[in-house]
Amino acid sequence: MSVIRINQAGYGSSLPKAFVSLSEKDIVIRNSADEIVKTFGPGTAVFDEASCDTVRKLELGDLPAGRYKVCCSGEERKLIVSDDPYRNALDLMIRSFYLQRCGCDLEEKYAGLYQHPACHHRKALIYEDQNISVDVSGGWHDAGDFGRYTGPAATAIGHMLYAYRLFPDAFTDSLDIPESGNGIPDLLNECRYELEWLLKMQREDGAVYHKVSTLNFAPFIMPQDDLEQEYVSPVSHCATAAVAACLALASDTWSGIDGDFSAKLLDASVRAWDWLENNPGFVPFKNPADIHTGGYGDWNGKDEILWAASELYSITGEERYLQKMNELFIELQNISTFGWSDVSGFASMKCLMELKEKIPDSMYFAIKEKFICAADRVAGICERSGYGTCITKDGYVWGSTMGIMNGACVLICAYMITGEPAYLNKALDQLNYLFGMNAVDTCFVTGVGEKPFMNPHHRACASDDVEQPIPGFVSGGPNNKYCYPQTRQKLGNETPAAKYYVDETFSADTNEVAIYWNSIAVFVCAFFEHKCVK
Ligand code: 9MR
Ligand code: ZN
Secondary structure, three states: OOOOOOOOEEEEEOOOOOOOOEEOOOEEEOOOOOEEEEOOOOOOOOEEEEOEEEEEEOOOOOOOOEEEEEEEEEEEEEEEEOOOOOOOHHHHHHEEEOOOEEOOOOOOHHHHHHHHHOOOOOOEOOOOOEEEOOOOOOOOOOOOOEEHHHHHHHHHHHHHHHHHHHHHHOOOOOOOOOOOOOOHHHHHHHHHHHHHHHHEEEEOOOOOOOOEEEOOOOOOOOOOHHOOOOOOEEEEEHHHHHHHHHHHHHHHHOOOOOOOHHHHHHHHHHHHHHHOOOOOOOOOOOOOOOOOOOOOOOOOHHHHHHHHHHHHHHOOOOOOHHHHHHHHHOOOOOOOOOOOOOOOHHHHHHHHHEEEEEOOOHHHHHHHHHHHHHHHHHHHHEEEEEOOOOOOOOHOOHHHHHHHHHHHHHHHHHHHOOOHHHHHHHHHHHHHHHHHOOOOEEEOOOOOOEEEEEOOOHHHHHHHOOOOOOOEEOOOOOOOOOOOOOHHHOOOOOOOOHHOOOOOOOHHHHHHHEEHHHHHHHHHHHHHHOOOOO
């Protein structure tokens, strides 16, 4: 590992440019003609608790767009400064969803080396009545496995539609997917592929099935070779509410694009809500006895209901939704999380970014206060971290990248509400982390930078004949909490939390990919892309 930890995707010429040195030597920046353009002393040493590294965080300051080298202790690292540094990474991250599509041919024309014929296109059996088979083909594979789970899907759609609504200038219509060139940003084209599938996952009475998968995770084979029978697991409250929320959000997003689609989404959303109203007794989802794929167990459905109420209130203006919001915004302590098990952050985002004029002042200000308090807590953690990372040493769980991107989202919203640059700078350090300013000197996005991770826990990546993994995938990242024995064996008990990471295929616990880790990174990256180009 190098002594310099850097954002390998590059830095915006108009934005701060933090990097980290682990050396006590001076640092020299050279331009492409090898001339010295800046020198730095080693900076102040700080102990970073999560990694046990002694680090020196430095700021490059003004540097015009160009290619440079950071030289220290006889080492050289590439440094890119650009007016538009995140275009490529953002496009790759969005395109990776296309390469996760299930149920359609991934044609060579678009998928290139990653082409494969349609997978999982046969009918699935309803688990509770196996005489009934249904067409629930389509959507994205959730992660390294081939399961398709509705709650996590709704979360991923939430991240990406908010990214579009808040930062529309970050997206293009030329990602080379089948719909490219239709005049609609490819981010939305891609989301629509998932939305069409979500509509199929709704039961006639409005409830939403929790997932469709085989009984067990498939072995490491290509998706089209997974021919086991798929089953539709029972409906759940959490999935129904999260999907109700995301369909209402999508309905609003498509209202100016495709009126029929928009109306269909709203109708489905309201039917899901009505089912929840008629079935108030919350039951958490549990895998049926012989199904062993992801459970996405969630013991609290209130945050999903809050998100659904907020989206439905926004679009219909109906009192019943506002009442629910009032009740739940008071009841829920935490309202700043954007993950599959807690989606309350989306409700806050809706109110803070879009509903200021439509909700009572008292409600708006109470949400704002709670949210800014959360942002200040996140900011405090960044300040105590040597790398500027927004989670403590206890936050390195399965999918720690999610926690780090979540903090970035909170900081971005706080910046947008208050205009306070400290929030923006701290949010940027989380993107810097993602792209390599971290304790393992790794860019956590495939295909980006000098040292991206190479071996995602992903069935197609591990079983195709292509050396390079699918580009644009985001790794779950270091995790020392709930680990595979094989990971423990490799890293032991002494490895610090932020270094508990193995770039090997087996390691689902530290190196899987998942749609909702990718989508939240899309949100964060889109904000900075927008900041650079606006
Ligand atoms: O993202 C999930 C993480 O929070 C859990 O700790 C982990 C173990 O239960 O499961 C993760 O979700 C996995 C899902 O169950 C199946 N598809 C792959 C997901 C990413 O690892
Ligand atoms: Zn498939």
